[in-house]
Amino acid sequence: NAGVTQTPKFRILKIGQSMTLQCAQDMNHNYMYWYRQDPGMGLKLIYYSVGAGITDKGEVPNGYNVSRSTTEDFPLRLELAAPSQTSVYFCASSYAKGFNEKLFFGSGTQLSVL
Amino acid sequence: AQTVTQSQPEMSVQEAETVTLSCTYDTSENNYYLFWYKQPPSRQMILVIRQEAYKQQNATENRFSVNFQKAAKSFSLKISDSQLGDTAMYFCAFMTGTGGGADGLTFGKGTHLIIQP
Numbered sequence: 081n082a083g084v085t086q087t088p089k090f091r092i093l094k095i096g097q098s099m100t101l102q103c104a105q106d107m108n109h110n111y112m113y114w115y116r117q118d119p120g121m122g123l124k125l126i127y128y129s130v131g132a133g134i135t136d137k138g139e140v141p142n143g144y145n146v147s148r149s150t151t152e153d154f155p156l157r158l159e160l161a162a163p164s165q166t167s168v169y170f171c172a173s174s175y176a177k178g179f180n181e182k183l184f185f186g187s188g189t190q191l192s193v194l
Numbered sequence: 195a196q197t198v199t200q201s202q203p204e205m206s207v208q209e210a211e212t213v214t215l216s217c218t219y220d221t222s223e224n225n226y227y228l229f230w231y232k233q234p235p236s237r238q239m240i241l242v243i244r245q246e247a248y249k250q251q252n253a254t255e256n257r258f259s260v261n262f263q264k265a266a267k268s269f270s271l272k273i274s275d276s277q278l279g280d281t282a283m284y285f286c287a288f289m290t291g292t293g294g295g296a297d298g299l300t301f302g303k304g305t306h307l308i309i310q311p
Contacts, residue, residue, distance in 0.1 A: 113298050122198070122285050122301030123239075138298055168237065178227075178291075183299070185239040 082106050086171050086186035093161040093193045101156040101189050103171030109184070111174045112154040114138075114146065116167040117188075123170060129154055130177075161193045196221045196288050200302035207276055208310050214261075215271045215305045217286030224248075225291035228262070228269045229299065233283040242284070245269065247291070273307075281309045 087102045105112065110131045115123040115138075125138030129148040143165060145157040154173075158165060171186040197220045207213045219228070230242040245253045245262050252260050257277075261270045273280055283306050287299040 115298075120203075120303070122200075122287075122303050123299070124301070125298040128298050139300075170239065172239075177289075177297070182241065188237045 084171055084173055084184050084186035086169075086189050088189060089187065090190050091192070093158075093191065095161060095163065095193060097161050098157070098159050099161065099191075101158070101169055101171075101191075103154045103156065103186060104152050105154075105171075105173040105184070106152065107173065107175070107184065108151060109173035109175050110151070111177060111181075112148065113172045113183075114144070114154070114156045115170045115172065116140065116165075117170060118167050126156065126169075158191075163193050165191065166193045167191060196223075196226075196290065196300045198286050198288050198300050198302035200286055200305050202305045203303075204306040204308070206308040206310060209276060209278060211276055212272065212274045213276055213307065215273075215284050215286075215307065217269045217271070217302060219267050219269065219286070219288050221267070221288065221290075223290055227289045227291055228260075229287040229289070230258070230260070230269075230271045231285045231287060231301075232280075233285065233304070234281070239285075243271065276309050278309050278311060280307060282307060 084105045113128045114126040117123045127146040129135045169189045174181045174183045199218045226247045228245045232240045243255045257274045283304045285304045286302040
């Protein structure tokens with residue numbers, strides 16, 4: 081049972097480049113989330129999904145796009161990378177929303193835009 | 195929108211001491227959940243303890259306990275008999291209990307806890 085798998089773990093981008101951060105879970109979870117964590121700060125929600133084909137914006141969606149074509153995968157797309165997107169990105173998933181639903185986190189992707 | 199405030203950027207205590215981390219939040223909702231997460235240098239997010247807003251009784255998990263004051267919108271974490279392995283960033287987080295959407299967690303900025311040998 082791999083849990084939540086994020087790839088890559090580290091990446092350096094040049095300004096204006098694009099990339100996709102991959103996230104996959106093998107727990108048949110309906111809910112998936114993308115967060116970013118800036119240095120010295122807490123996590124902020126970028127996008128979330130409550131099931132395949134359904135996505136919605138979180139607190140800081142500008143500059144990002146997501147898709148959810150399958151239950152397992154929830155990729156995050158960065159278009160025209162900017163230095164402000166330098167951050168650590170976490171993917172998370174849970175079976176449902178609620179107090180008793182444990183949220184599983186991936187190990188994060190550290191992204192630098194130079 | 196909800197906000198979560200952690201007013202202590204960093205705390206340092208000696209091993210075996212008791213330490214309390216502060217967290218306040220602001221919300222207009224009556225149904226919500228509160229959490230404390232630990233993030234060691236490995237970056238992994240680890241759930242420490244959680245509390246349902248409608249429960250008066252404070253949650254306890256081994257050496258970790260909370261002091262939940264709903265009227266004051268305060269949710270502090272107490273770590274007893276602190277250990278070197280407790281050294282980490284600690285985040286307080288809020289989740290709404292209403293609505294059909296996922297909403298996700300709202301996090302505070304974190305407190306860096308250092309346990310000195």
